Amino acid sequence: xxxxxxxxxxxxxxxxxxxxxxxxxxxxxxxxxxxxxxxxxxxxxxxxxxxxxxxxxxxxxxxxxxxxxxxxxxxxxxxxxxxxxxxxxxxxxxxxxxxxxxxxxxxxxxxxxxxxxxxxxxxxxxxxxxxxxxxxxxxxxxxxxxxxxxxx
Amino acid sequence: xxxxxxxxxxxxxxxxxxxxxxxxxxxxxxxxxxxxxxxxxxxxxxxxxxxxxxxxxxxxxxxxxxxxxxxxxxxxxxxxxxxxxxxxxxxxxxxxxxxxxxxxxxxxxxxxxxxxxxxxxxxxxxxxxxxxxxxxxxxxxxxxxxxxxxxxxxxxxxxxxxxxxxxxxxxxxxxxxxxxxxxxxxxxxxxxxxxxxxxxxxxxxxxxxxxxxxxxxxxxxxxxxxxxxxxxxxxxxxxxxxxxxxxxxxxxxxxxxxxxxxxxxxxxxxxxxxxxxxxxxxxxxxxxxxxxxxxxxxxxxxxxxxxxxxxxxxxxxxxxxxxxxxxxxxxxxxxxxxxxxxxxxxxxxxxxxxxxxxxxxxxxxxxxxxxxxxxxxxxxxxxxxxxxxxxxxxxxxxxxxxxxxxxxxxxxxxxxxxxxxxxxxxxxxxxxxxxxxxxxxxxxxxxxxxxxxxxxxxxxxxxxxxxxxxxxxxxxxxxxxxxxxxxxxxxxxxxxxxxxxxxxxxxxxxxxxxxxxxxxxxxxxxxxxxxxxxxxxxxxxxxxxxxxxxxxx
Numbered sequence: 001x002x003x004x005x006x007x008x009x010x011x012x013x014x015x016x017x018x019x020x021x022x023x024x025x026x027x028x029x030x031x032x033x034x035x036x037x038x039x040x041x042x043x044x045x046x047x048x049x050x051x052x053x054x055x056x057x058x059x060x061x062x063x064x065x066x067x068x069x070x071x072x073x074x075x076x077x078x079x080x081x082x083x084x085x086x087x088x089x090x091x092x093x094x095x096x097x098x099x100x101x102x103x104x105x106x107x108x109x110x111x112x113x114x115x116x117x118x119x120x121x122x123x124x125x126x127x128x129x130x131x132x133x134x135x136x137x138x139x140x141x142x143x144x145x146x147x148x149x150x151x152x
Numbered sequence: 153x154x155x156x157x158x159x160x161x162x163x164x165x166x167x168x169x170x171x172x173x174x175x176x177x178x179x180x181x182x183x184x185x186x187x188x189x190x191x192x193x194x195x196x197x198x199x200x201x202x203x204x205x206x207x208x209x210x211x212x213x214x215x216x217x218x219x220x221x222x223x224x225x226x227x228x229x230x231x232x233x234x235x236x237x238x239x240x241x242x243x244x245x246x247x248x249x250x251x252x253x254x255x256x257x258x259x260x261x262x263x264x265x266x267x268x269x270x271x272x273x274x275x276x277x278x279x280x281x282x283x284x285x286x287x288x289x290x291x292x293x294x295x296x297x298x299x300x301x302x303x304x305x306x307x308x309x310x311x312x313x314x315x316x317x318x319x320x321x322x323x324x325x326x327x328x329x330x331x332x333x334x335x336x337x338x339x340x341x342x343x344x345x346x347x348x349x350x351x352x353x354x355x356x357x358x359x360x361x362x363x364x365x366x367x368x369x370x371x372x373x374x375x376x377x378x379x380x381x382x383x384x385x386x387x388x389x390x391x392x393x394x395x396x397x398x399x400x401x402x403x404x405x406x407x408x409x410x411x412x413x414x415x416x417x418x419x420x421x422x423x424x425x426x427x428x429x430x431x432x433x434x435x436x437x438x439x440x441x442x443x444x445x446x447x448x449x450x451x452x453x454x455x456x457x458x459x460x461x462x463x464x465x466x467x468x469x470x471x472x473x474x475x476x477x478x479x480x481x482x483x484x485x486x487x488x489x490x491x492x493x494x495x496x497x498x499x500x501x502x503x504x505x506x507x508x509x510x511x512x513x514x515x516x517x518x519x520x521x522x523x524x525x526x527x528x529x530x531x532x533x534x535x536x537x538x539x540x541x542x543x544x545x546x547x548x549x550x551x552x553x554x555x556x557x558x559x560x561x562x563x564x565x566x567x568x569x570x571x572x573x574x575x576x577x578x579x580x581x582x583x584x585x586x587x588x589x590x591x592x593x594x595x596x597x598x599x600x601x602x603x604x605x606x607x608x609x610x611x612x613x614x615x616x617x618x619x620x621x622x623x624x625x626x627x628x629x630x631x632x633x634x635x636x637x638x639x640x641x642x643x644x645x646x647x648x649x650x651x652x653x654x655x656x657x658x659x660x661x662x663x664x665x666x667x668x669x670x671x672x673x674x675x676x677x678x679x680x681x682x683x684x685x686x687x688x689x690x691x692x693x694x695x696x697x698x699x700x701x702x703x704x705x
Contacts, residue, residue, distance in 0.1 A: 028264035028280050030353025033394045033480075036593050037600050039705045053703030054353055057276065079264045080519065080629065084279025108484075110518055110626055128484045128517060129613040131604055 019139065019146040020048040021072040024061040026085045030054055034106060034128075035076035041132040042074075047139070058088040065093075065101055071143065075105040075122075082109050082117065090121040102142065106130070184607045188438035188599075189396030191561060197553035203560055210546040214454040216447050216559065218505040219470040223546030224537075230508035231533045232309060232474065236261030236286035237520045238629055239637060240296035243286040246523070247301060253527060254534065257339075259309040259510065260297070261285030261520075262319070269315040269356050271686030272637045281634045284520070285311075289641045290684045294322040295329065304332040308339040309384070309474070309508075314356040316343035317369050318688045321676040324377070340381040340430055340474070343369055346407040346579055350588045352389035353701070356689065359580045361696035364667060367414050372672035374425050381430040383411060384474065390588075391434035392480045394596020397445045398562055400434060402569030403588050405452055409570075410579040412461060426457060427467035435501040436478040437493060443549055444558035446504025449473070452563055475501035476510040482517040486612035487624050490514035495532050502536055503549055509533055519626040586704050593704065641684065648682035656681040657691045664695035 023039045025032060032054060043049045050068050052061065065073050073093075075086055086105050093099050105117070106126040114125045123142070126135055186192050194201075208214075211221030220226055233255055236243045247258055262285040265277035271289050272281050281287050288294055298308075303326065312319045320341050327337050345362040348355045355362065366383060373382040387404035395403065408429060415425050431449065435442050453471035457463040477497035482490045491514050498511045511529040513521035521529070537543055549555040576582040583589070602608040609615045656678035663669040671692075678688050 028268045028276060029284070030348075031393075032353060033392070033593075033596050036705050037394075037597050040593075040597050041600075043705070049705070051703050051705045053701065055276075079280055080283030081264070081279035083631070088279075108518060111623075129610070131614070132600065133604065 018046065018048055019072065019143050020050065020068060020070040021074055021139075022050045022052060022061065022065045022068055022070040023074040023076070024052040024056045024064065025054045025076050026056050026058065026061060026089065027077045027079050027081045028055060029077065029079035031078040032076075034078070035074075038074065038076070038106065038126075038132065038135060041136065042139070045136045045139075058085060058092045061089055062092040062096055062098065062101075066096065066098060071101060071146075072139070073101055073103045075103065075107075077105070077107045080108070082107060083113055086117055086122050087120045104135075104138075106135075182607060183609060184602060187397070187441040187558075188436060188608075189398055189441060189595075190598075191398070191441065191558070191565075193554075197557055199553060201553050201557040203556075208550070213458065213466070213469055215450040215470055217547035217550045219450065219472060221546075223505065224502075224543035225546070228537050228543060229502065229506050230257045230307070231255055231530060231537075232257040232259045232508045232510055233526060233530055234259040234261050234309075234311065234476065234510045235521070235526065236263075237627065238282040238286065238633055240286055240288065240293040241299075242282075244297055244299055244301070246526075247297075249523060250526070250530070251301070251306070253530060255530060257307045257309065257508065258301070260311065262310075262312055263287045266315070266319070266685060267312060267354050269318070269685060269689035271684050272634070272641050274686060278634070279631075281637050282629050287633075287637045288319065288322070288685065289637070290644045290682055291322050291325050291679050292640070292644050292682070294319075294326050298323075298326050298330075302332075303327045303330055304336045306338075309342075310339070311342045313342055313345055313348050313352075313354055314362065315685055315689050316341050317365050317672060317675050318679065318685050320369065320382075321672065321679040322685075324676060325679050334377045335379065337377050338379045340384050341369065342384045342386060342432070344383055344386045344407065344432075346410060346583070347386045347389050347404070349583045349699075349701070350390055350403060350407075351393040351395070351592060355699050355701075357692065357696040358699040359583065361664070361692075362699075363410075363414050363580075365671065365692075366411065367418050368670045368672050370411070370415055370425050370428075371418060371420060371670055373428065374420070378428075381428050384430050384432045385411065386432040388432050388434045388476055390592065391436060392478070393592050394480075394599065395592045396595050397436065397438070397441050398565035399569065399588075399591055399595060401445050401449055401452075401562060402566040402573075404431065404433070405449065405456075405566060406570055406573050406579050408453065409456060409460075412457075413578075416461070422457070422461045422463045423465035423468050426461075426463055427465060427470075430507075431471055431473035433473055433475050433501075433506075434478050435475045435497040435504075435506075437481045437497060439496060439500050440549075440555060440558060441562075442497070442500040443504040444555060444562045446473070446475075446501070446506065447547075447550075447555070447559045448562035448566065450505070451559070452566055472507045474508040474510070475504070475506040477501070477512045479512055479516060482512060482514070483610060483612050484517045486618050487514050487517060489612055490517065491528060491532065494529060495536070498532060498536055499540075499542065502542055503547075505547060515624045515626055518624065519628075522625060522627050525624075586702065589701075589704060644682055644684065652681045653678070653683045653687070656683055657687055660688060660691040661694055664692050 039049045039051045104124040210217040264280040370382045385408040387400040391400040450471045454469040457469045477494045513525035513529040515525045573582045
């Protein structure tokens with residue numbers, strides 16, 4: 001699919017395969033320890049995980065999610081630009097008529113910002129110290145029909 | 153398994169000791185007794201665990217016990233708190249506050265756009281300006297940053313890598329305007345691009361031209377700014393990305409050797425530049441392992457410099473290093489506990505003989521530090537220096553069976569990694585094969601699993617949690633400053649001699665295409681002509697191209 005072709009209709013997304021998650025580093029910082037650990041844990045939990053690599057713009061992330069036919073986008077950011085870039089991803093999903101894709105995020109995010117980001121459409125935010133199983137459980141709760149096999 | 157202590161055929165312990173030992177129940181809490189990096193630790197170390205070697209003294213090759221004979225009796229470490237946020241004017245105020253509080257050196261933190269070589273008006277600078285550090289676009293910002301701070305009297309460390317040459321030239325241009333000769337300019341440039349490819353990922357150009365710029369700056373400093381440390385070879389970011397202590401040690405020193413090789417290849421004599429290479433390590437929470445790492449680092453560097461590179465100047469053998477306490481060890485839960493963590497880590501750095509130290513503030517896990525938190529962090533160093541008495545004896549743990557054994561094992565592990573890196577063809581091929589990146593990601597994942605399985609306890613996170621985490625007041629960077637910074641940048645572009653600026657950029661493009669030309673004087677000219685950071689980096693991107701890494705999980 002090229003950037004100019006239409007995304008699949010929202011209802012079609014995700015029916016053909018187990019839950020697919022695009023994990024992305026938005027913004028300029030290169031701190032990828034967290035995103036890699038989470039990506040590996042989600043993969044071990046049975047989900048299909050696509051990691052975009054560093055320095056993705058909101059447009060690139062949404063494009064990747066559409067191309068990969070993903071139902072979930074996981075964002076990681078450690079530079080303090082979350083109040084600009086996380087809502088920009090949600091906005092881009094709106095523009096591309098893909099608001100059924102669920103966005104969650106992680107990083108160094110103060111409590112007040114978490115409340116604000118949730119209002120703006122980010123489904124959940126995970127901060128430092130979150131056990132990996134909490135993230136997996138949250139996904140299972142959110143997508144019970146695609147519950148992945150537990151990690152071996 | 154109970155590993156009590158090493159016994160060989162010749163040395164049995166008294167029977168009574170053995171039987172008492174067997175009869176004593178051990179803690180059975182499932183918590184790892186290996187070091188944080190996974191090195192086995194026995195219950196007791198004795199003289200049999202230590203290799204016999206000639207008496208080592210401080211200030212003597214191989215410097216395991218420190219590079220100065222007198223340790224901190226001669227001179228305390230430099231208390232150098234890393235700081236920078238928002239605009240140059242705001243950060244200038246913080247610097248004056250820190251200097252007035254007794255800090256003895258400055259250390260500049262730049263924001264993400266500056267670190268990534270782009271101007272504040274670039275589309276991808278949106279939301280990032282002034283957040284991770286101070287926004288610097290041109291010489292005008294750098295002048296504001298050091299307004300009223302005499303560069304002849306203060307030493308300044310600048311944490312900048314891919315665009316290091318550009319920011320360093322801005323600093324030199326400020327010195328020039330203050331009337332300070334380059335020979336009196338003092339400080340350290342991080343300028344360690346190899347660890348960017350390995351860990352922190354703030355690279356712009358591909359490895360080869362990136363290395364050329366580093367060598368250009370070393371060559372330039374050797375000739376023109378002899379008191380300045382042009383590279384700070386950094387393990388900090390490798391460790392924070394999840395490596396073990398031994399990996400941090402090994403990858404950092406391997407990077408150091410790669411810079412030495414590159415300078416020799418340029419035609420420089422090892423003793424002309426090696427005395428100005430400096431290092432930067434992490435001080436993590438596993439106390440003894442960290443001290444062993446620092447001691448091993450000195451010994452390995454000294455041996456390789458003397459025996460492998462044939463350096464004759466003792467200064468080339470001496471590994472000097474800055475330390476920062478481990479940001480990654482801080483917890484967002486019960487953040488006041490971070491004061492205690494940082495104090496312990498700082499103590500390890502001091503017992504390991506660091507030359508300068510940054511202690512993290514308790515709130516750095518949430519945001520850049522407030523004035524108050526930054527002051528507590530600095531005061532922690534002052535307590536170690538002046539209250540505890542630990543600075544009165546050089547290498548106080550030298551001769552400890554455990555410490556000497558750990559130091560030896562650190563050295564062995566590092567040597568094993570050097571061999572693996574060599575077998576891959578050296579540091580850059582190993583980076584391209586993602587060898588170090590994978591080792592680090594594996595170690596990070598292993599550690600996270602240990603925490604999840606409670607084989608490692610993190611107080612306040614997976615044990616001893618508190619229902620009411622005390623809220624900390626955190627530093628907020630107003631989004632409005634983006635507009636201000638962009639306006640200042642546009643004003644610089646409006647008021648400069650455009651033809652002169654364009655000529656300077658064109659000369660950089662020409663020189664970039666000629667690997668035999670040192671870029672530094674041309675970058676300095678462009679800075680003087682008020683070319684912006686993004687323009688100068690852009691001119692080099694035109695020739696060098698951009699690097700992207702293969703994403704691995």
